[in-house]
Amino acid sequence: MSKHKFNIAEAKAHFSTLVQxxxxxxxxxxxxxxxxxxQLVPLKKPGQxxxxxxxxxxxxxxxPDFDATPEGFEDYT
Numbered sequence: 504m505s506k507h508k509f510n511i512a513e514a515k516a517h518f519s520t521l522v523q524x525x526x527x528x529x530x531x532x533x534x535x536x537x538x539x540x541x542q543l544v545p546l547k548k549p550g551q552x553x554x555x556x557x558x559x560x561x562x563x564x565x566x567p568d569f570d571a572t573p574e575g576f577e578d579y580t
Contacts, residue, residue, distance in 0.1 A: 505524075505529045505530065506529070506530040506532070507521075507524060507529060507530065507531050507532065508532045508534055508539065509521065509531070509532070509533055509534065510533075510534050510535070510537070511533060511534070511535055514533045521543055522543065525543045525544055525545055526545050530542065531543040531544075
């Protein structure tokens with residue numbers, strides 16, 4: 504894995520390139536006054552896709568007025 508260190512001004516000028524490097528798995532470090540302050544890394548995707556209905560049975564209580572129109576919003580219904 505390649506390791507790259509950039510100061511803030513350099514990172515601003517080449518941000519899209521740094522994002523691409525990070526997405527390819529390269530280590531991208533942003534520094535301020537030559538001291539590392541953050542690492543640019545891609546977000547991880549959820550492990551498995553969501554399934555409709557997977558929360559069935561998990562709602563324990565619904566207020567009796569759940570579907571009631573809130574006071575002051577009568578004109579919007």
